Structure formats: C-alpha cells, structure tokens
Amino acid sequence: MERRKLLQLAAQKRRPRRSTRPLDPETVRRQLALLFDSEPHDLDEWHMVLSDHLHAIRTRSPARARDDLLIDLAPAQRQLRSAAADDETELQRVMAGLAILLANALTRLGDHSNAIIWWRTAYTAADAAGDLDLRLLALGSEAGFGLYGQRPPATVLALTRVAQEITGDRPSIGRAKVETAEAKALSLLGRHDEARQKLHTLSQSDPGSSSEGLIPGYWTGTEIYFAESWVYAHAGDEAAADEARTNVLTTGWQLDYQYATNVRLHEALCTVVNGGIDRGAEQAAEILMELPSAHQSHMITETGRAVLHAVPREQRNRPAVRDLHTAIATQALHTRHAAQKTEPTSFI
Structure with missing residues (x-):
C-alpha cells in the first residue's frame, strides 16, 4: 500500500497537471521515509534515532520534529510486535524514549491532550520494560x-x-x-x-553532564541553571536571576533556541516583578515578535504569558502591555497553525 502511494505520487509528478495545486515535497519525503524505514533497525540504530530526534527538537520547528517522530514510531511499533524475546525489552525502552520526545514536541505545539496521552505511553512502555x-x-x-x-x-x-x-x-x-x-x-x-x-x-539529584542513557544528551546539567533563572525571576531577585541566565547562555543551552529565548523572557519577567512594567513588557514583546517562524513554540509563548500575568491587573491597559498581549496572541496563532498542518496520528 505504501509503495503504491509513492508510485502514484511519482506518476502525478510526470503527468501534466490539470490543477494549479503544486505537488507537496514534504508529502513525498514522508512517503519515502515510510517506504525505506520499513526494515527493522538494530538496537544501536534505534539509539542513534533517538539522539537525532532530540537534536531536531532542539534546533528545528516543533511541527517538523513531531512529524519526523511519527514516521519512526510506525516501524518501531511493527518491530516491537514481532521482536524476539532478547530484543523486546530494549525495544520497549526505545518506544518509551520516542514517546517522551513526541510528548515534548507536542507540548511545544500546544497540543496538550495528545501530549498527555504520550506521556502515559512513555511510562507504560517503561513499566513494560521493567x-x-x-x-x-x-x-x-x-x-x-x-x-x-x-x-x-x-x-x-x-x-x-x-x-x-x-x-x-x-x-x-x-x-x-x-x-x-x-x-x-x-x-x-x-x-x-x-x-x-x-x-x-x-x-x-544532579547526575552531572553526561551523554549516556537511553537518549544521549537528554540531561546536560544546565537544566539546574534554567530552574534557577525561572525561580529567581518569579521572585524578583535580579542579581541571582542574571547570574543564572548567564550560566544558561554560556553552558550549552544556546543550542536549544527555546531555552535561550525563555531565559531572556525571564529577564523581562524579573523587570516587571520589580515594577518596571513598561520596560519589561516592551522587552518581552520584542523577543516574541523577533522569533523566526521555525522557532515559534507554545512553551515560549507561555513564558511570555508569565510576563503578562506578572503585571498588576489595573496596569494591563498600558500601551506597552497591550503590545505584549498582541505579540502573545500573534505567536499563539502561528503555533496553532503549525500544529494543524498535519494530523498527529496520520502515520501510526
């Protein structure tokens, strides 16, 4: 069936089109991936696949990361169903890893209902693996x-x-x-x-920065600095928040656009908490509106919302705050459109 669909797409490309609608290259790419990824991977290959998906989540658009994960979930499920006893446990762990990463991407797209389902799938697979x-x-x-x-x-x-x-x-x-x-x-x-x-x-609790584990690089150690930036910004501790933000931006998270952007929003949040409403709102709005389209994420928008919520209700009609509200609404709309470009279950 998958091979037939691919041949039909190729034939469509050769025939003169009666419609002005262009052939979607992304559709061809997904069909090719489904066709050529149908053979079982060995376990080392699956571990590399997990590492590749984590890198994609950190550097590419959430919708692209989600769609590529869905492509790999189909052969992983097929391979698990027919796995030998010696491989079954490790494939269950791989399924848990894929589910964790998919829930990550879905959260970045604001698709919370599906994300929660995949979190449950992740720890169910982990339980099955013992x-x-x-x-x-x-x-x-x-x-x-x-x-x-x-x-x-x-x-x-x-x-x-x-x-x-x-x-x-x-x-x-x-x-x-x-x-x-x-x-x-x-x-x-x-x-x-x-x-x-x-x-x-x-x-x-910090295991240290390590590339070991089921998903290499899933923990870098910088997550603690990010937590400090979050906590100190919400508390209005400017000096501590500044130090934590600097630590995040200089120890590896600059490779993940989402966290690098969010600690900058933490700075704006801390400014608002300390009474600098206009300055903090303007900074947050600029950060959101300057985001490249591929980097628009619900988790960034939600951090911008935290800046907005820190503004006292009676001050939310200020021009700078209204601009921030507009920036948040614009980014949320872009993320929602990206999430709807493909169906989350189309390859499973």
Whole structure:
C-alpha cells in the first residue's frame, strides 16, 4: 500500500497537471521515509534515532520534529510486535524514549491532550520494560512540561510528589527532572521561599553532564541553571536571576533556541516583578515578535504569558502591555497553525 502511494505520487509528478495545486515535497519525503524505514533497525540504530530526534527538537520547528517522530514510531511499533524475546525489552525502552520526545514536541505545539496521552505511553512502555529509572524520567519530563499551561501548577506539584516516592537517594536524570519541576511549580504558586530551598538541594539529584542513557544528551546539567533563572525571576531577585541566565547562555543551552529565548523572557519577567512594567513588557514583546517562524513554540509563548500575568491587573491597559498581549496572541496563532498542518496520528 505504501509503495503504491509513492508510485502514484511519482506518476502525478510526470503527468501534466490539470490543477494549479503544486505537488507537496514534504508529502513525498514522508512517503519515502515510510517506504525505506520499513526494515527493522538494530538496537544501536534505534539509539542513534533517538539522539537525532532530540537534536531536531532542539534546533528545528516543533511541527517538523513531531512529524519526523511519527514516521519512526510506525516501524518501531511493527518491530516491537514481532521482536524476539532478547530484543523486546530494549525495544520497549526505545518506544518509551520516542514517546517522551513526541510528548515534548507536542507540548511545544500546544497540543496538550495528545501530549498527555504520550506521556502515559512513555511510562507504560517503561513499566513494560521493567525500567524504573526510565519511568521516573518520563514522569519528571511530564511534570516539567506540564508547567507550560498543560496542567495547573498544583497538579504538577502533586505529580512530582508521586514521582518522588520512587526516586530513591542516588542522583539520576529522572530524579533531577522531578526536582527541578518541583522548584518551578512552587515558584508559580508564589511559594518563593520553598522554591529557593528546593534549588539549594538540587545538586544532590544532579547526575552531572553526561551523554549516556537511553537518549544521549537528554540531561546536560544546565537544566539546574534554567530552574534557577525561572525561580529567581518569579521572585524578583535580579542579581541571582542574571547570574543564572548567564550560566544558561554560556553552558550549552544556546543550542536549544527555546531555552535561550525563555531565559531572556525571564529577564523581562524579573523587570516587571520589580515594577518596571513598561520596560519589561516592551522587552518581552520584542523577543516574541523577533522569533523566526521555525522557532515559534507554545512553551515560549507561555513564558511570555508569565510576563503578562506578572503585571498588576489595573496596569494591563498600558500601551506597552497591550503590545505584549498582541505579540502573545500573534505567536499563539502561528503555533496553532503549525500544529494543524498535519494530523498527529496520520502515520501510526
């Protein structure tokens, strides 16, 4: 069936068109990917695939990253169904990794309902593999991404408490993800002292910067600096937030456009929290409107929304604040359009 569709597309390209609608190169690319990725990968290849998808998420548009992940999920599912017993456990881990990355991309597109489904798929696959650390990684990722409008902060905080029941005492990527999410959730709830206290204990969970693990590079160590930037900005601690932001921008996250942009928005947030409403709103609006189209992400827009929400309600009619509101609405519309370009389940 897939081969027939590809041949039909090729024939369509050769025949004179009766319509002015051009052939979509992206459709051809996906059909080719489905056709030639139908053969089983060995496990080392699947680990490389996970690494490639993580890089795509960090450097390309969320919609492109999502669509490419969907292409690889189809052969992964087929291979798991027919896997030998010796390979089944590792393929279940691969499925968990693909699900984590897909939920990541879907959250960046603001597709929260599907993202939540894929978070559940991730830790269900981790459970099937009997991998407690991987389940914790999925839970920690779900908690952290949930803070971008996917769930109320109180629900995220409850999720981190559930996850902590299985963390144990040793440092791990999953434990670190859970605890950074907890600090950020406390901050959103206005519990700034507790959030600061949690920051002081994060070093105990940090596994260090490592390329090891199911998804190489999923934890860089800079995530702690990002959590500090978040917490200190919400608390209005300008000096500490500036230091944390500098650490983020100089230790690797500059390769992920989303986090580099968000710490700049944290600076605008801190300015607003400290009373500089016009200056902070203008800075945030400029950051949002200067984003390249490929870098528009719901998680960036949601951080811009945090700047807007920090403005006292009676001050939200100021021209600079209205401009920020317009910038947020514009970016949200662009992201929504990108999310709707293909159907999330079209290749599964």
